[in-house]
Amino acid sequence: MTQPHISSRKADFRVYLGSTLLFIYIVISTLIVGVAILGGYFLPFQWRYKFADIWIDCLLYMLKLCCGLSYEVEGLEHIPQDRAAIVLSKHQSAWETVALRQFIRPQTAVLKKSLLQIPFGGWALATLKPIAIDRQNQKEALKMLIDQGIERLQEGLFVVVFPEGTRVAPGAHKKFNAGGAMLAQKSGFPVIPLAHNAGEFWPRNSFLKYPGVIKVKIGPPISSADKKSKDINAEAEAWITQAMAKIEAEKH
Known part of the structure; x- marks a missing residue:
C-alpha cells in the first residue's frame, strides 16, 4: 500500500458546529425513516426504495447546508440507461456509501453483514436487497456476492x-x-469504474466533515465479454488510479 496523503486541513468552529448538527440530524432522521421503511415492509420494493x-436526498442537502460540502460528477453519460451494471468504486469515506444512490439508480451494494444489526437503520437497510457478506468466511462471501449479485443485476439493480x-x-x-470483476465475468454485465x-x-472514521466540493469521475463501461476476471479487474483498477491522479492534479 502506498503512503496516504496527510492533510493539513484545520477544523474551525464552523466545522465542529456543522458536523455536530449533521450528526444530530442523521440520528433523528435515520430513526424516523427506518421506522417508515420497516412499516412499509409489505409494500412493493420500489416504495421502500423511494x-x-x-432520506439520502435530504441528508446530502443537510450536508451542504450544515457543512458546506457538495459534489460534482463528471461522466454521468457513461451510466447505462437500458441495463444494469457493476460499479467498481473507490472507497475513502462513508460519503460514497450513501451519495452514489443519488445518481446511480436503482442500486444495491455489497456490505458487511454486521451493518444490518444496527437498530432501525440497519434493520431498514436489510429490506432494500443488500448483498450482505461475512468477511470472515471469504469463500462463502464470494459465492453470495456472485449468486445474489446476478439476481440483483437481472432485476435491473446496479451493484456497487x-x-x-x-x-x-x-x-x-x-x-x-x-469479487466485483468475477461477478462481471459470471454475469456478463459490464463494469463502470x-x-x-x-x-x-x-475522512474515514472521522466525526468532522469539511467544506468543499467532492469530485466524482465515472468511466466508460468496461465490457466483460470474453474476458477473464483478472483482466476486468486490472482494467478497472488502472482507470480508477488514473482518474484519482487527475483529480489530484486538478486541485493545483
Whole structure:
C-alpha cells in the first residue's frame, strides 16, 4: 500500500458546529425513516426504495447546508440507461456509501453483514436487497456476492462494489479484490469504474466533515465479454488510479 496523503486541513468552529448538527440530524432522521421503511415492509420494493432515496436526498442537502460540502460528477453519460451494471468504486469515506444512490439508480451494494444489526437503520437497510457478506468466511462471501449479485443485476439493480474492501485514506492505494470483476465475468454485465476524493472532506472514521466540493469521475463501461476476471479487474483498477491522479492534479 502506498503512503496516504496527510492533510493539513484545520477544523474551525464552523466545522465542529456543522458536523455536530449533521450528526444530530442523521440520528433523528435515520430513526424516523427506518421506522417508515420497516412499516412499509409489505409494500412493493420500489416504495421502500423511494423512502430511502428521500432520506439520502435530504441528508446530502443537510450536508451542504450544515457543512458546506457538495459534489460534482463528471461522466454521468457513461451510466447505462437500458441495463444494469457493476460499479467498481473507490472507497475513502462513508460519503460514497450513501451519495452514489443519488445518481446511480436503482442500486444495491455489497456490505458487511454486521451493518444490518444496527437498530432501525440497519434493520431498514436489510429490506432494500443488500448483498450482505461475512468477511470472515471469504469463500462463502464470494459465492453470495456472485449468486445474489446476478439476481440483483437481472432485476435491473446496479451493484456497487468497493473492491478495496475497506476505506482507504486519500493518497493510499490498496490492491483490488477480484469479487466485483468475477461477478462481471459470471454475469456478463459490464463494469463502470468510479473515482472520487470524498476522503479529503469526510475522512474515514472521522466525526468532522469539511467544506468543499467532492469530485466524482465515472468511466466508460468496461465490457466483460470474453474476458477473464483478472483482466476486468486490472482494467478497472488502472482507470480508477488514473482518474484519482487527475483529480489530484486538478486541485493545483
